[in-house]
Amino acid sequence: MSFESNGSQSSQTQPIPLSDFLSIHDDHHFVWDDANREVSDDWLAPVEEAYLDPKKHKVFHHSSKEYLTPPSPFVQQGPELGDSGSTIVYRVTSPEGYAYRRPLALKVIVCKENSRPPxxxxxxxxxxxxxxxxxxxxxxxxxxxxxxxxxxxxxxxxEIKRRQRGKAHAMLLRVNQRIKKHILGIAMYPPAQCNLHTFMDEVIQSPKEAGWILPHLHTYFGCLAQAVAYLHRQSVRVRHKDIKPDNIVIDDFGLPVLTDFGLSKHFEKGQDSVGPTPKTLKYADPEAMHEDRRDERSDIFSLGCVFLEMATVLLGQPAKFAEDQLSIDNNSGSGDSDAQSISSSGTVSGEVSAEFKYSQSLHNLDNYLKTLTILSRDLIAADPSREASVKAVLATLPYIRRMMDETQARRPEAHQLYPWFRHLCDVYDTPGPCPNCEEERRTGRAIPSRSGSRSPTLNRSGTAGTVGGGSAFSQPLVRRGTTASMATTMSVSMQ
Incomplete structure (x- = not known):
């Protein structure tokens, strides 16, 4: 049984900002009990070899079960948050009888090897x-x-029946025992409202209802840059290897959170990847596509692709506009990229690849950045209030271009990125700069200390909608640390 938290926030049921969650060590308040725990060395030895804490990782004894019902033993809340074949993400609370009640995201993976349970x-x-x-x-x-x-x-x-000689009745024999299904569940905080892909689509699909998304999207460049810089620190040294909009989620407070470390690895100087590895082709770096030696700057390329899509949305086009424009075969038709027709709706002429990959379209990247610059003039003419935003975003395009350089050695390192995109936070009064990212730049520590007063929290007025039907969000968010957020009580309700 998980232990009580002596009245701490672990007994609460409301979400809190991730920075507060980490600063009060809320994750420490969940501990597995010993009921139905596996004791076989065959199962426990790999857990020890992975240096996992048995208080945090539990292998359940099968207890003659012949079926599994995920997300049991956790309690599901609402529909699934995501489904990608062998992996499903649920919004859950702790198992019945556990004191810990914070809402969580539970990623359940069906483990397979050669299409069979391992x-x-x-x-x-x-x-x-x-x-x-x-x-x-x-x-x-x-x-x-x-x-x-x-x-x-x-x-x-x-089970088979076997009749022994001289016996009137057959005996049941159990043979050929094998694992029928094997699942791994990972409970994480926070549960997401949606991913960045859905978040950006909302800007185009519901511009009036989701106008508050634009100011928040400005700040995500810095937040994501700091997250990747943290991963690449000398003291951490983790390469994500699969940065893409689907692996960036937006929490209840409108903050971006990098997730899904299924392809990640710890790395050291001189121990880079080489040869074939799993990857998401669309956002994979050129060296990964060619199976050449690669290092942490592979993450920089993928992040640059994400930033390019974010900039595209902030300049008035859907994220897919980047894919459509970069996919144009410049050798078809007139062969002149300027001759390709462009519309504000994102439609293009020319041939588009069935399976788009940024790494194979870099020869069109400079022309695409020029296209964004041209289209931004129309955006300002149609909506003069967007001028400051447009100019700020256009100023980032050369930096994004450097992040997506075809040559790995010419790409910047992650710690260089935040100053390049920091000015985007000043375009709008709210939400303003992320206090955690600002603190990390000053002191190297992004998580607030438990001592002293708690940091002010974001608040949302209105009801947060669910992803999958209608609008994902309704009312504006207010960034942590702003005057408005300190003046209003946090109010979040999940449908």
């Missing part, structure tokens, strides 16, 4: 435990926080 010593399981280990070591206000994890499995047993 054994306790399989590579598939070892890789999954590595993700848990990586996540458990990270503490940053823009990186998802590990709370706990568990494994469960069930056994399939075939």
């Amino acid at each position: 054994g306790p010593d399989s590579k598939a399981r070892s890789d999954a435990l590595k993700e848990v280990r990586t996540m458990s070591s990270l503490r940053h206000p823009h990186i998802v926080a590990y709370v706990a994890s568990f494994e469960d499995y069930c056994i399939q047993t075939r």
Whole structure:
């Protein structure tokens, strides 16, 4: 049974900002009990080898179960947050009987090896435990926080009848026991409202209702830059390896959180990746596509692709406009990129690749940046109030271009990025600069200290909608640390 928190915030049911969650060590308040715990060395040895705390990672004994019902033992709240085949993400609370009540995101992975459930010593399981280990070591206000994890499995047993000589009745024999299903659950904080992909789509699909998203999107450049800089620190040294909008979620307070470390690895100088590795092709760097040697600047390329889509949205076009423009085959038709027709709706002429990859379209990148500059004039003419925003975003395009340089060595390092994008936070009075990112630049510490008064929290007026039907959000958010946020009580309600 998880222990009581002596009246601390772990007994509360409301979300809190991730920085506050980390500063009060709220994740420490969840501890697994010993009920139905696996005791076999075959299952426990890999957990020890991954240096996972048994208080935080529990392997359930199968107890003759022949089926599993995720997200059990956690209690599901509402519909799934995401589904990608063998992985489903739920919004949950702790198992019944546990004192810890903070809402969490639970990622449930169906472990497979060669399309079959793996054994306790399989590579598939070892890789999954590595993700848990990586996540458990990270503490940053823009990186998802590990709370706990568990494994469960069930056994399939075939029964046959055997009649012994001279016996009137047959005996049932159980043979061929094998693992029927094996799942890994990772409980994380915070649960998400949506991912960055949905967040950016909302700007185009519902511009009047989601106008508050634009000011917040300005600040995400700095927040994400700081998150990646933290990963690449000498003391952390983790390469994400799969940065994309789907792996950046927006929490209840409108803050971006980097998640999904399934492809991550710890790295050291001189120990870079080489050869084939899993990747998301669209955002993968050129060296990964060519299976050449690569280092942490592969993350910089992927982040640059995300930044390019964010800049595209802030300049009045859907994120897919970047893909459509960069996919144009300049050798078709007139061969002149300027001759390709462009519309504000994002439609283009020319041939578009069926499977788009940024790394294979870099020869069109400079022309695309010129296209954004041209279209931004129309945006200012149609809405003069956007002029300051447009100019600030245009000023970032050369930096994004450097991040997406085809040559790995010419890309900047993560710690250089925040000053390049910091001016975007000043375009709007609210939400303003992220206090945690500002503090990290000054002191190197992004998590507030528990001593002294608590930092002011974001607040939302109105009701936060759900992703999947209609608008994902309704009323504006206010950034932590602003006058408005200190004057108003935090109010968040989940549908």
